[in-house]
Amino acid sequence: xxxxxxxxxxxxxxxxxxATTINFDSMTPGVISNGxxxxxxxxxxxSLNATSQVGNYADGIVSxxxxxxxxxxSSAGLSDAEGFTxxxxxxxxxxxxxxxxxxxxxDSKGILKYSFDTTLDHKARNINLGWTGIxxxxxxxxxxxxxxxxxFAMDNLVINEAVNAVPEPGSIALLGLGxxxxxxxxxxxxx
Numbered sequence: 001x002x003x004x005x006x007x008x009x010x011x012x013x014x015x016x017x018x019a020t021t022i023n024f025d026s027m028t029p030g031v032i033s034n035g036x037x038x039x040x041x042x043x044x045x046x047s048l049n050a051t052s053q054v055g056n057y058a059d060g061i062v063s064x065x066x067x068x069x070x071x072x073x074s075s076a077g078l079s080d081a082e083g084f085t086x087x088x089x090x091x092x093x094x095x096x097x098x099x100x101x102x103x104x105x106x107d108s109k110g111i112l113k114y115s116f117d118t119t120l121d122h123k124a125r126n127i128n129l130g131w132t133g134i135x136x137x138x139x140x141x142x143x144x145x146x147x148x149x150x151x152f153a154m155d156n157l158v159i160n161e162a163v164n165a166v167p168e169p170g171s172i173a174l175l176g177l178g179x180x181x182x183x184x185x186x187x188x189x190x191x
Contacts, residue, residue: 019087019161025064032068037159039084043077044070050153059122060092060153067153069094070141074149079136083108086137087158088128093120094151098144101152103127108135119144120152 022037027047034041050057050067060067070076073095078084086105093099098119105114114131120141131137141152 020159022068022157022159023063023155024066024068024157027066029066031071039078039080039159040082041077041079043079044072044074045076045078045154046071055094055151056092056122057094057153060090060094060124060155062090062124062155067092067155068157069151069153070139073141073151075138075140077136077138081108081135084134085160085162086129086131086134087161088126088130089157090124090126090155091120092124092153092155093122093141094153096143096150097121099141099150099152100144101127102140102142103129103137105131105134105137107133110135124153124155 020037024032024047027036029048030046032042032045032047036042045068047066047068048057049065050061051065057067057069060069078086086103091101098121101118101120103114103116104112107113113134114129116127116129118125118127139152139154141150142148143150
């Protein structure tokens, strides 16, 4: 019985998550350095103090004062040789009232794995996708209804959180009932 309980405890601990939330507040304004938060390459992503900028950067603040943005309104991206999980981030339109945001994620071989399009306004919007096994990811903003690239702001980027790592309470209860049933059956056989 002790071995069964220890095995269950080890299984529960093995599925714990080690998420990283990047809020950009500890960064010096400017280019986000490669290797930040364990991501090998940051492409065309910058941090800035949104409270001291013109435009609608401040609308993208979720925590602190800093946000990330795509330089010159061009496509931005993340890539990592070991792969990563894109869990979520808050995105906001910056210079134009509406921005069509395109998110694309590729596996380690460069094959498109996930795709998501949405329209942003000047309110920070949490985009929660839970994309796993990503080698690289691109983020592009377009003036709504056009192919003209434009700026977006991003805050509270969450990466590498295990997706569905915590078992549902009902599953744990069923497992407990099953173990109790096995123990009761074993006691009856012994007696």
